[in-house]
Amino acid sequence: MVQAKSWVLAKHFDGFPKDSNFELKVEKLPEPKDGEVLLEAVFLSVDPYMRSFSSVAMKEGDVMIGAQVAKVIQSKNPAFPVGSHVVGSCGWRTHTVCDGKDLIPIMPDWPQDVSLSLALGTIGMPGLTALYGIEEVLGLQAGETLLVNAAAGAVGAVVGQIAKIKGCKVVGSAGSDAKVAYLKELGFDEAFNYKTIGSLEETLKKASPEGYDCYFENVGGPFFSVALQQMRHFGRIAVCGSISMYNDTTPQTGPYPHPTMIFKQLKMEGFLQSRWEHKHPESLKRLIGWLKEGKLQCREHITKGFENMPAGFMGMLKGENIGKAIIAV
Amino acid sequence: MVQAKSWVLAKHFDGFPKDSNFELKVEKLPEPKDGEVLLEAVFLSVDPYMRSFSSVAMKEGDVMIGAQVAKVIQSKNPAFPVGSHVVGSCGWRTHTVCDGKDLIPIMPDWPQDVSLSLALGTIGMPGLTALYGIEEVLGLQAGETLLVNAAAGAVGAVVGQIAKIKGCKVVGSAGSDAKVAYLKELGFDEAFNYKTIGSLEETLKKASPEGYDCYFENVGGPFFSVALQQMRHFGRIAVCGSISMYNDTTPQTGPYPHPTMIFKQLKMEGFLQSRWEHKHPESLKRLIGWLKEGKLQCREHITKGFENMPAGFMGMLKGENIGKAIIAV
Numbered sequence: 001m002v003q004a005k006s007w008v009l010a011k012h013f014d015g016f017p018k019d020s021n022f023e024l025k026v027e028k029l030p031e032p033k034d035g036e037v038l039l040e041a042v043f044l045s046v047d048p049y050m051r052s053f054s055s056v057a058m059k060e061g062d063v064m065i066g067a068q069v070a071k072v073i074q075s076k077n078p079a080f081p082v083g084s085h086v087v088g089s090c091g092w093r094t095h096t097v098c099d100g101k102d103l104i105p106i107m108p109d110w111p112q113d114v115s116l117s118l119a120l121g122t123i124g125m126p127g128l129t130a131l132y133g134i135e136e137v138l139g140l141q142a143g144e145t146l147l148v149n150a151a152a153g154a155v156g157a158v159v160g161q162i163a164k165i166k167g168c169k170v171v172g173s174a175g176s177d178a179k180v181a182y183l184k185e186l187g188f189d190e191a192f193n194y195k196t197i198g199s200l201e202e203t204l205k206k207a208s209p210e211g212y213d214c215y216f217e218n219v220g221g222p223f224f225s226v227a228l229q230q231m232r233h234f235g236r237i238a239v240c241g242s243i244s245m246y247n248d249t250t251p252q253t254g255p256y257p258h259p260t261m262i263f264k265q266l267k268m269e270g271f272l273q274s275r276w277e278h279k280h281p282e283s284l285k286r287l288i289g290w291l292k293e294g295k296l297q298c299r300e301h302i303t304k305g306f307e308n309m310p311a312g313f314m315g316m317l318k319g320e321n322i323g324k325a326i327i328a329v
Numbered sequence: 330m331v332q333a334k335s336w337v338l339a340k341h342f343d344g345f346p347k348d349s350n351f352e353l354k355v356e357k358l359p360e361p362k363d364g365e366v367l368l369e370a371v372f373l374s375v376d377p378y379m380r381s382f383s384s385v386a387m388k389e390g391d392v393m394i395g396a397q398v399a400k401v402i403q404s405k406n407p408a409f410p411v412g413s414h415v416v417g418s419c420g421w422r423t424h425t426v427c428d429g430k431d432l433i434p435i436m437p438d439w440p441q442d443v444s445l446s447l448a449l450g451t452i453g454m455p456g457l458t459a460l461y462g463i464e465e466v467l468g469l470q471a472g473e474t475l476l477v478n479a480a481a482g483a484v485g486a487v488v489g490q491i492a493k494i495k496g497c498k499v500v501g502s503a504g505s506d507a508k509v510a511y512l513k514e515l516g517f518d519e520a521f522n523y524k525t526i527g528s529l530e531e532t533l534k535k536a537s538p539e540g541y542d543c544y545f546e547n548v549g550g551p552f553f554s555v556a557l558q559q560m561r562h563f564g565r566i567a568v569c570g571s572i573s574m575y576n577d578t579t580p581q582t583g584p585y586p587h588p589t590m591i592f593k594q595l596k597m598e599g600f601l602q603s604r605w606e607h608k609h610p611e612s613l614k615r616l617i618g619w620l621k622e623g624k625l626q627c628r629e630h631i632t633k634g635f636e637n638m639p640a641g642f643m644g645m646l647k648g649e650n651i652g653k654a655i656i657a658v
Contacts, residue, residue, distance in 0.1 A: 052588065220587040242587035251588075255580040258549040258571035259381065261599030268597045270590030 002029045004095035006063045016247040022310040037080045039096045043166035044327040045120040046313040051246045064092035121324030122298045127287045129273040130158035137238040138214045142167035150218035152179035154324035166201045171207045175319045204230045220245045225254040237268040299323030331358045333424035335392045345576040351639040366409045368399035373656040374449040377640040379483045380575045393421040450653035451627045456616045457603040461486035466567040467543045471496035479547035481508035483653035484651045488545045500536045504648045533559045554583040564596040628652030
């Protein structure tokens, strides 16, 4: 019998998350039955969607949603031998008993020298989000110019690097000078700290006087309204996130995009990576291929200790992380 | 030598157009030279785009932009014999001398019993806009549900009828009970007067409890923000116009569409019919085919007299017209 800890949504978020929204629960788990496995979390993911989907995906008292890399420590399911690792949407739990139906084994050819935590980042959901946003939504072509914001985040950093692989000019926005330095390291053509520039409009114009063909949107709010005006005719916008708006108690408003969208014939599409689930295995192989070739660099922001998971989550929402925010148990 | 009248943009619009924005000019036109023709306007078009594009397409003192059906009254260009009719983007002018380069002859098989004014409406730019919005932008499929606003306007009425031809359920919004009655005549499944309903949200829900697959947007502003919430997952929005916003002196604001666009994976695209100019001849044939088969009904709101053109234009922007607003000289 194993003692399991979990973080529960004690109270729905109202504005920016607080400690009091979370409650740590301890319970004893039953032994796995036939067909079941017992998992122990190794790395857990904290992602913006946990805030934005909280009101639709959870009710008060539910365990916080989320993915983890876990080790199989007991198994009555031959598909998941003891000692193997899986990615599972188990929520914020140290231990989980489940039937294995929704578990994804770590790829058998996972390189020895690559941390399994990347299965929650560049070689996982955020990496897939970047890839599908670029290929399926934007249809980014060599020679085009792409704008990405929250560019030093888990998704944004992959977006910029894939766009470079595809032969594009990449302009990135981030919220600190350290992040801007990181973007330059990654090969971004232009990068700026949106908190310290004078005018976003002037900065975007200077970074790409001819405008932007594609815009990978992670931020929303006033950034969007300004960036929209800098799109080229027939520009495309992939709406992946709007992190500047997730903690609003009343929805932010801005000018309707219609006149610009009509005049410039712009396309704008919201998406979730799950739409292309059938392509995941193939896509993960491509991501890991780029990683091995040194074309994709990965940086993680690791918070140690399961008990610090709410703090890691809130820090990520504040933008304290460079790269993927991860909790190491 | 012919005396020509024209309406000039005397002063850029500031808010809703006023008489003082327009000035009637009279000038004597030279005889057409070799290769040129002299046109006499028969019908002139007034359209919302003349307001929305006024600041980018005209400077003060320019003749108002716009299309007309004109008769060739003198010709030194064998392609345009005297007595034939053409559609030309001549602006608000009674007479024009031009080289014929941008003139489109009325189709040779134009039915005798069909007014040539329809070449400015259902069998012209507004009809093409409706068709391309449905086929190229929305990709509307049989069995889907479509929402269209300004549905009794020149574009909206064609949109609804084409959607019915394609086997869809059509819900239309318009601004008077007479317009709603007209939409019912046209075969719309549901139609409502947005000025007299209590709640737009409830009205849209009741008209299609399962939501909307497609939304042909002509209005913008608060209508958009409410309608967006009623889209189905993977819904598509064709942004054709935003007539509720054209006369704003400061841009209207509303909630950013991001969260809904992401969660429901919505697509939204602005467009102009000119993008598919290469398809115009074929498309006009299809529109006229539907007209002959009785599948497309046309209604026009005709203002008589060239001197009343500004009044006809302003009336159209106020929504006084049912169907296409036309000036008959």
